Amino acid sequence: MQHAIELDALRSEVGDSASAMAACVHCGFCLPTCPTYVELGEEMDSPRGRIVLMKEVLEGGLELEEALEHIDPCLGCMACVTACPSGVEYGELLMPFRELAEDGRRRSLPDRLWRGLMLDTLASPARLRWMLRLGRLAAPFRALLPARLAAPLDLLPEGADRAEVGFGVFPAVGEQRARVALLAGCAQQVLAPRIHQATIDVLTRRGVEVVVPGEEACCGSLAFHAGDAPRARAAAGSLLNVLGRDGLLPDVDAVLTNAAGCGSGLKEYGLLFAGRPEEAAAGALAAKVRDVSTFLSALETEAPPPLPQPLRVAYHDACHLAHAQSERAGPRQLLAQVPNLTLVEPRDWEICCGSAGIYNLEEPELAARLGRKKAEALLEGEPDVIATGNIGCLTQIQSHVRRLGSPIPVRHTMEILASAHATD
Numbered sequence: 001m002q003h004a005i006e007l008d009a010l011r012s013e014v015g016d017s018a019s020a021m022a023a024c025v026h027c028g029f030c031l032p033t034c035p036t037y038v039e040l041g042e043e044m045d046s047p048r049g050r051i052v053l054m055k056e057v058l059e060g061g062l063e064l065e066e067a068l069e070h071i072d073p074c075l076g077c078m079a080c081v082t083a084c085p086s087g088v089e090y091g092e093l094l095m096p097f098r099e100l101a102e103d104g105r106r107r108s109l110p111d112r113l114w115r116g117l118m119l120d121t122l123a124s125p126a127r128l129r130w131m132l133r134l135g136r137l138a139a140p141f142r143a144l145l146p147a148r149l150a151a152p153l154d155l156l157p158e159g160a161d162r163a164e165v166g167f168g169v170f171p172a173v174g175e176q177r178a179r180v181a182l183l184a185g186c187a188q189q190v191l192a193p194r195i196h197q198a199t200i201d202v203l204t205r206r207g208v209e210v211v212v213p214g215e216e217a218c219c220g221s222l223a224f225h226a227g228d229a230p231r232a233r234a235a236a237g238s239l240l241n242v243l244g245r246d247g248l249l250p251d252v253d254a255v256l257t258n259a260a261g262c263g264s265g266l267k268e269y270g271l272l273f274a275g276r277p278e279e280a281a282a283g284a285l286a287a288k289v290r291d292v293s294t295f296l297s298a299l300e301t302e303a304p305p306p307l308p309q310p311l312r313v314a315y316h317d318a319c320h321l322a323h324a325q326s327e328r329a330g331p332r333q334l335l336a337q338v339p340n341l342t343l344v345e346p347r348d349w350e351i352c353c354g355s356a357g358i359y360n361l362e363e364p365e366l367a368a369r370l371g372r373k374k375a376e377a378l379l380e381g382e383p384d385v386i387a388t389g390n391i392g393c394l395t396q397i398q399s400h401v402r403r404l405g406s407p408i409p410v411r412h413t414m415e416i417l418a419s420a421h422a423t424d
């Protein structure tokens with residue numbers, strides 16, 4: 001059988017830890033929440049089908065490449081985990097499978113180069129700024145480009161790369177109630193630096209001292225979720241060094257992120273470093289990671305003053321927050337506290353918007369179908385603004401809202417809270 005060496009490694013690595021394979025009772029409750037099953041209608045493109053495929057590869061009954069046809073389109077959204085009554089931890093099977101399958105698969109040279117370019121660019125604020133400038137120059141020629149090269153152009157944000165995020169220590173306003181480290185992230189600090197400023201505003205106004213380490217950039221989650229664990233470990237190792245230096249980690253109450261994809265990846269550092277020397281340090285960091293909405297909703301604070309005008313906010317659950325971190329209540333609680341703000345709940349909340357890290361760049365057609373449906377569902381509630389807690393969702397939904405001809409803005413939850421506080 002082809003790829004015998006890699007598959008041996010795969011079996012031993014995934015092996016017994018893949019309780020997902022044993023725990024799945026094939027009930028099918030997860031199927032209606034799986035975006036690829038809903039779109040493609042094939043059992044092999046469902047969580048249940050994928051679990052069977054991975055099991056067959058591991059048992060030597062199926063070629064890896066045959067399974068990858070159906071594993072690759074998986075968004076890693078984890079809606080199946082939320083839906084599963086048997087507690088199947090699909091992610092704990094998918095992530096090691098993707099990592100080891102990456103070594104055993106046949107990727108063409110252009111494919112390898114393109115993936116590497118995307119991951120390295122998104123992980124580096126300096127590179128991403130350059131790429132955005134090139135993208136704006138290329139935008140008028142979009143129709144001439146192949147789908148893969150055109151896809152990033154459709155996601156170019158308005159007003160990106162025109163501001164820099166702030167680093168350093170931001171003292172609490174009034175009595176200090178907590179001290180946190182806030183990760184500035186990578187792509188977000190270029191695509192929407194206003195989110196970082198809004199997060200600092202909200203935290204400091206609510207009595208939290210914020211430390212933004214200046215050297216870290218990418219936490220590696222983007223690469224990890226794309227199956228590129230070596231790249232992810234390199235980035236995560238740098239972050240561990242930065243946070244470990246000068247005793248920052250033990251000196252803060254939490255390590256906050258305002259990007260759901262990063263939060264879920266950071267919490268998976270134990271999986272990323274399993275059996276490696278960094279495992280203990282990675283576990284210590286993961287234990288302190290919180291999404292900013294989780295942290296703030298647990299910190300009882302006064303509500304912002306009433307908004308001058310009524311505001312209807314349609315809230316979009318980012319999969320990496322709602323499914324991967326089981327956090328749906330926190331952001332809603334924070335928004336609902338704002339007087340004069342009405343929360344609008346869209347239909348099909350559990351279905352992914354199609355962003356999913358670099359998925360909308362790798363699988364642009366399926367991602368576009370999901371993006372359009374999500375934008376339509378959110379606009380049905382006639383909101384004044386759409387809120388979400390993840391830069392990938394924000395960019396994807398904004399792009400599809402615009403394509404539907406709507407001027408409705410998409411904002412991070414922290415931006416809406418910061419505007420409410422600004423009326424103070």
Ligand code: SF4
Pocket residue numbers: 033034035036037045046047050073074075076077078079080081090
């Ligand atoms: S992670 Fe998402 S796309 Fe993948 S099988 Fe589960 S529900 Fe389907």
Ligand code: SF4
Pocket residue numbers: 023024025026027028029030031047048080083084085086087088
């Ligand atoms: S809901 Fe859970 S147990 Fe049922 S088929 Fe899906 S993964 Fe398997």
